[in-house]
Amino acid sequence: MTTVTGMTRAALRDRRAQLWRLAGWSAAEVLPAALSGLLTAHAVDSGFLAGRPGVGLAWLALLGLAVLVGAAGTHRSYALLGEVVEPFRDDLLRRVVRGAVAGAAGGRADDAAVARLTHQVELVRDTYAGLLMVVRGFLFAFGAAVLGLLSLAAPVALVVAVPVLAGLGLFAVALPVMVARQREYVLSDERLGRAVVTAVTGHRDVTASGARDRVTDWVGASVDAQARVERRLATMAATRGLTLALGGWLPVPALLLATPWLVRQELGPGAVLGALVYVTRGVQPALHSLVQGVAAGGLRFAVTLDRLLKAAASSDGTTDRPGPPPAPSASPGAAVACGSASCGSAGGDAAACPGAGTTVGRGSAGSLPPPPASRAGSALSLRAVTFRYGPHADPVLDHLDLEVPAGDHLVIVGASGIGKSTLAGLVAGVLHPQSGTVHVGGSPVAGATPRQLADRRVLIPQEAYVFTGTLRENIDYLVPGLPDDAMDRAAARLGLTGLLARLGGYDALLRPADLSAGERQQLALLRAWLSPAALVILDEATCHLDPATEARLEGAFAARPGTLVVIAHRVSSALRARRVLLLDGRAALLDTHQGLLARSPAYGALVGYGDQGTTPPEAVTTNPTRGRSAPLPSGSAPRSSP
Numbered sequence: 001m002t003t004v005t006g007m008t009r010a011a012l013r014d015r016r017a018q019l020w021r022l023a024g025w026s027a028a029e030v031l032p033a034a035l036s037g038l039l040t041a042h043a044v045d046s047g048f049l050a051g052r053p054g055v056g057l058a059w060l061a062l063l064g065l066a067v068l069v070g071a072a073g074t075h076r077s078y079a080l081l082g083e084v085v086e087p088f089r090d091d092l093l094r095r096v097v098r099g100a101v102a103g104a105a106g107g108r109a110d111d112a113a114v115a116r117l118t119h120q121v122e123l124v125r126d127t128y129a130g131l132l133m134v135v136r137g138f139l140f141a142f143g144a145a146v147l148g149l150l151s152l153a154a155p156v157a158l159v160v161a162v163p164v165l166a167g168l169g170l171f172a173v174a175l176p177v178m179v180a181r182q183r184e185y186v187l188s189d190e191r192l193g194r195a196v197v198t199a200v201t202g203h204r205d206v207t208a209s210g211a212r213d214r215v216t217d218w219v220g221a222s223v224d225a226q227a228r229v230e231r232r233l234a235t236m237a238a239t240r241g242l243t244l245a246l247g248g249w250l251p252v253p254a255l256l257l258a259t260p261w262l263v264r265q266e267l268g269p270g271a272v273l274g275a276l277v278y279v280t281r282g283v284q285p286a287l288h289s290l291v292q293g294v295a296a297g298g299l300r301f302a303v304t305l306d307r308l309l310k311a312a313a314s315s316d317g318t319t320d321r322p323g324p325p326p327a328p329s330a331s332p333g334a335a336v337a338c339g340s341a342s343c344g345s346a347g348g349d350a351a352a353c354p355g356a357g358t359t360v361g362r363g364s365a366g367s368l369p370p371p372p373a374s375r376a377g378s379a380l381s382l383r384a385v386t387f388r389y390g391p392h393a394d395p396v397l398d399h400l401d402l403e404v405p406a407g408d409h410l411v412i413v414g415a416s417g418i419g420k421s422t423l424a425g426l427v428a429g430v431l432h433p434q435s436g437t438v439h440v441g442g443s444p445v446a447g448a449t450p451r452q453l454a455d456r457r458v459l460i461p462q463e464a465y466v467f468t469g470t471l472r473e474n475i476d477y478l479v480p481g482l483p484d485d486a487m488d489r490a491a492a493r494l495g496l497t498g499l500l501a502r503l504g505g506y507d508a509l510l511r512p513a514d515l516s517a518g519e520r521q522q523l524a525l526l527r528a529w530l531s532p533a534a535l536v537i538l539d540e541a542t543c544h545l546d547p548a549t550e551a552r553l554e555g556a557f558a559a560r561p562g563t564l565v566v567i568a569h570r571v572s573s574a575l576r577a578r579r580v581l582l583l584d585g586r587a588a589l590l591d592t593h594q595g596l597l598a599r600s601p602a603y604g605a606l607v608g609y610g611d612q613g614t615t616p617p618e619a620v621t622t623n624p625t626r627g628r629s630a631p632l633p634s635g636s637a638p639r640s641s642p
């Protein structure tokens, strides 16, 4: 893999001709700095102090000429700088693009690639140019000042050299620490960025699973870490200040204190003045721009370029990827959409489902047998709930009433886009109705804290929420610190022991992108199973599973103490349920599967039984029709639509 030093050296070697020309014009640029002290000394000693102001002015005019030559040098230097820097930037851009494309082709889509292309490459280009100018400026300005001082007199050069060398030595010693701090800063900045992106992109699932406080704490911890690193980085400013004080300012009092001694060495006041000019106009600014330039731009250059080269190499497959974000960071690209478009086509039918037809009763909503007495009480209650996505939108749900007793197993079916997920969101407290009330476990959802909601219900949405972190963190996410044997028992109950073993055990690191959509769903279901909530809402949460696995998991959830609401992906789910809620845009009907078949031709059509019941059953969510323009009337106790 190319290193920062390797790439920089190669770039400088390739542009050798331009660098020599740059050196030539840089020499012209520092002419005023090189001659300023000498010409000032002559102007004072042999002009003004000797009573010949004309001679003094002539020396100063020469200095003016040198300034003009210096200006031309500056002008040409900047033009040449572009010839050195732009090819470097192009080369870097090529590497980053190649890496990103190779990564994407290898299935490793990288959200940070855009930031690298648009931001970090430009940052490296700018800091590279700045660094070249700083180092060049220092070498020439410092060299010119040293030559000038030596041309005045060796003792003067000695008085200046001691503190300057002390300052430079201190800077050289502190540089590795500065690099380390800068690297720490960049890494923690990236960690914070990842945490924020993860939290924002996963906010729906975070809210749904009641993990808002936990994720807030986690992002807050990244912010605190970033603040700590920034404070440490700021302490390096003190070291830079000391360097400048030693190398840039100490020579001035040193020269003034040494003046009597210098005069005894038969140096005139003009020479001392000239030396002061070299220090204040040459050494001091050169050291200042070196220290500030290297500390700011140079460190950013080295650290950012290092990250870019490593990322490009890892995407190319030539080395490891940069370290994973710390757990529990969800990978932004990890959640695979599992909406009707991808899940509806999976098919499946009642005949293929072992549990088909065994759990439903017969009769209308009013005549249904009550749920087991031991679970009596209301698990879920909606009263006149109306919800629309915007103030001028048609309501998705309009005056919906629904009563789900504790221990019930309800399946919600309806055409795609009819409002099933919206209903799930309202029950989970993720969405809030414009009017009406929602109660879960006898308590209102409105006004409940995320923690209270998480204790009452768990919603597994279509996008299974699995994040980069250990298997354990993914499983005990809703009940942190669960003992292994509790997880073992739940996995065995859901038939997932084999999957956990295959994934490497509880301490194995999971990368969501390396899991299949079905595996992600099974992990999310295991997490939901372990949650303390009595109400489980599965919103097409099994759509990537084969019918047998889906039946096994749904059966297990139906047997779990509490209440189960399933937004169905296959008709087999409706056959397993105790009751079925049909949303169809004209009526919301609640009955058993058989009852709905008898009562509603729309239900027969939806589940694919046809008028004579000869058509094989199909997935229930594949019917694209939805009467959005007609508001959905009331639910289990049908009311007329407004």
Ligand SMILES: Nc1ncnc2c1ncn2[C@@H]1O[C@H](COP(=O)(O)OP(=O)(O)OP(=O)(O)O)[C@@H](O)[C@H]1O
Pocket (backbone or CB within 6 Å): 339, 340, 389, 396, 414, 415, 416, 417, 418, 419, 420, 421, 422, 423, 621, 628
């Ligand atoms: N965030 C939103 N903003 C505006 N409209 C939305 C939003 N989410 C859903 N809708 C609309 O609300 C209606 C109901 O959507 P919902 O997702 O609840 O349907 P669904 O029955 O779950 O569909 P599917 O079976 O395809 O998942 C749809 O017409 C949809 O376009």
